[in-house]
Amino acid sequence: MQLPVYLDYAASTPVDPAVAALMNDCLGRRALAANPAALGHAAGRAAQALVEKARAQVAALVNAQPAEIIFTSGATESDNLAVIGTAQFRETRGRHLVTALTEHKAVIESCRHLAARGWRITWLRPDADGLIAPAAVEAALEPDTVLVSLMHVNNETGVILDVGAIGAICRRHDVLLHVDAAQSAGREVIDVRAQQIDLLSLSAHKLYGPKGVGALFIDQERVRRVAPLLFGGGQERGLRPGTVATHQVAGMGEAFRLAAERLPDEAQHVRALRDRLWAGLQQLPGILLNGHVGQRSGHILNVSVAGVEGESLFYSLGGLCVASGSACTSLSNEASPVLRALGRPVALAQSSIRFSFGRASTAAEIDFAVGCVVQAVAHLRSFSPVSVAGG
Amino acid sequence: MQLPVYLDYAASTPVDPAVAALMNDCLGRRALAANPAALGHAAGRAAQALVEKARAQVAALVNAQPAEIIFTSGATESDNLAVIGTAQFRETRGRHLVTALTEHKAVIESCRHLAARGWRITWLRPDADGLIAPAAVEAALEPDTVLVSLMHVNNETGVILDVGAIGAICRRHDVLLHVDAAQSAGREVIDVRAQQIDLLSLSAHKLYGPKGVGALFIDQERVRRVAPLLFGGGQERGLRPGTVATHQVAGMGEAFRLAAERLPDEAQHVRALRDRLWAGLQQLPGILLNGHVGQRSGHILNVSVAGVEGESLFYSLGGLCVASGSACTSLSNEASPVLRALGRPVALAQSSIRFSFGRASTAAEIDFAVGCVVQAVAHLRSFSPVSVAGG
Amino acid sequence: MDYSGEVALHFAAPRHAGALPPGPGTLVRGEGGSLEQGAWVVFELRHEAARVLALAWQAWGCPHTIAACSLAAGKLAGCTRAELQAFDALSLRAPLDVPAHKTGRLLIIQDALHKCSAAWDNGG
């Protein structure tokens, strides 16, 4: 077992060895060094062929057409392009958007940016389990709503939204649906046609691919275009200029191909680990599961520990790489706004730990993690003035 | 000699083997897989340390402070952030910008985007040699000018602007200067302090680093902030959200470190190859050098061939990977707008070839290229109705 | 830009390309296009007894233009006056796989050939 034990897969996953090998080959081969936009010569066309292969692999995982996939620098950029790009492109049709308090910062901050420029945003609040009922989405729609943006699997709690039901509602009301699938792609089944999703954000590094590359699916018929956020050489159908990074995109394609192949097995693997972890942690009195107990993805388990302070708890877990609050907000240490939105008091939102695991995680690592948490909590409670029922 | 001969270094360079090795190591090591924003745990801090090392390496090449470097997805994004971000952040101070017709599309399209939103743009036209006199920049300044954006080495012609003289003028008039240094970094000496540059765009893949990563230098005192174009998790001082791609940034850092080390030797190497190429091509009657004969960077040679049509000329050079017009516009085959701005007629702008070379280029490759061109031109002229003086 | 194998072959070894060497028969000449139009084509032929004795072309244009001149010249070598008059340059589109946005180039060739034919009719 390699220490510290890495249980922060929701923040970033290790690159799959097959993906790393392919990327290395791509970086090393002079014949693939050309700019994939240099279609005038053989080297450029060789690079472009790799890019197009990857586009098809990414499309295949979510049942999209290759032409509907735009490569970006990651899910943050995809979210921005989906939310701001759609809002700007459709501003004459309406200036109202629906999203949730539990979204990733990329969506939240994009919506705030729009709000500061006159768009109206309805911020849906999840129930105590972190769920948003499709009926709540329907109730939030207004005549000038142009976009609903909701994430599929929440990056902090792992809770799964019923995007298919939400998709049907949006279609019925002729409103576009954007889904942030950074956490769900390759872990839950996504079918943009069956689920009636119009825009879908994807990230490679959450799925054993490289950091710094992502994609946005844009339904060819329903959406067609969004307003670009960057301007330049016309790459990616004019929606995302800049030299396409062949090795990055090829790595993403391979990672997505592997994920498609392994989805059922891996989902089972992480679910077993998650159940083992939860069973182990439940020995502790005053431990609370954050998010719905059943409707959740297998790779994330988020708990709060009553009676201990968050920073000290996190500090005690030096042998583990885990997250306290969102991976993306761990630069600050405010109480997680996502858990606050679920109604957790500040102290419990702060004493939350997100465990996330994946392909290379083992039962021994999970058992080690349980041991670490039990010991840390016992230590902190040994001098805590807060009494915990059953503790 | 590997065929086709790659002479398109200005479009993209092969990754240096040392850079590729470092990136591969970074991709393969599970201990570096974490999100570099996950500062709460050891794995995140290890990744962050690599990012900060790279930031210092990039800063060193241009004599900046590490804190003044923001990592982006490439020079296209850096250009957008510099031009649009500065304009938006300073819009209450003034809405006038100065740039040139010979800029890269990333700057041109960013300026067009601003122009459509009420900014005024002065488009400087270069002289027939592709140069823009500092006095012409000064003459274009208006009381409400907020930014001058000009590239250091032109990506099509290789001509070098005197950015130091332009920097002094901008400083005197209290206008910010943005320089696109995608082609010049590591090839010409850049010193943001001595040359009084306020914002500087950099790209890794033009300098033996990976595609899909770049940087923007932002002078801490003079500029401080620009308006971000993307919104999210607050990375890169809130100016560029999204998980920082550790392996990409580390690769860029190593590439820039190597470039700093090798700059004088490599500049000499490419200059010798360029002179050899030009000497060889001058055997041909009706060959014209595009851009100033002396004030030019060593890695680019751009010529027009009279009496032959561009597409056929380019097609005849199947053994060479060269560009006809800008690398970034080679998706289309209009006559190069840059050469048109130098006053070349359409036919000559279209029959231009840009040769660009670098670290791995050899004299044998240059000689081969000369042979290819001489033969192709002879073939095309053998049935051309256009007569060429001396041909 | 994609070029078919046919185009590649004609481009590499164009038939009847260049200036027409002196010889017997009556010379006629026809031009189409211009540098501004992106293709400039000149056909020359010598005829006698309502039959083409020899022909040649010069072209400044893209590979499709050059291949089309070569293919047309091959077909017209030794043809009759009637065959020249009946020749349709658009028929070259299929064998050379000329993309739609380039059919104008074929019309430029048609134009040059038409002028040859007209000169011949006018006693040239």
Next chain:
Amino acid sequence: MDYSGEVALHFAAPRHAGALPPGPGTLVRGEGGSLEQGAWVVFELRHEAARVLALAWQAWGCPHTIAACSLAAGKLAGCTRAELQAFDALSLRAPLDVPAHKTGRLLIIQDALHKCSAAWDNGG
């Protein structure tokens, strides 16, 4: 977040931590802070003849808070009434390298100790 080696040592093996076991002397108690303030500290001590016989603390707070309680308790074990009165929790800042934005936590400890001292003065 960076923690000094001193903080790490105190955090791992805090001195006088937990509930105060029964024993001789007069018991006084002082609290500072709350969950809402991000730190909650309780000091208890037993004294006799103007001297601390035993003391202990409980804390819910960050590692700096816990280390500061431990360090303070170590310094105050066996001290006189005057020494307790004179104790300045801000003096813990330097040895523990407490960052500026966390000095409030030291004031919470000061508060708890001050209440102990006041209770003692009031005959507790």
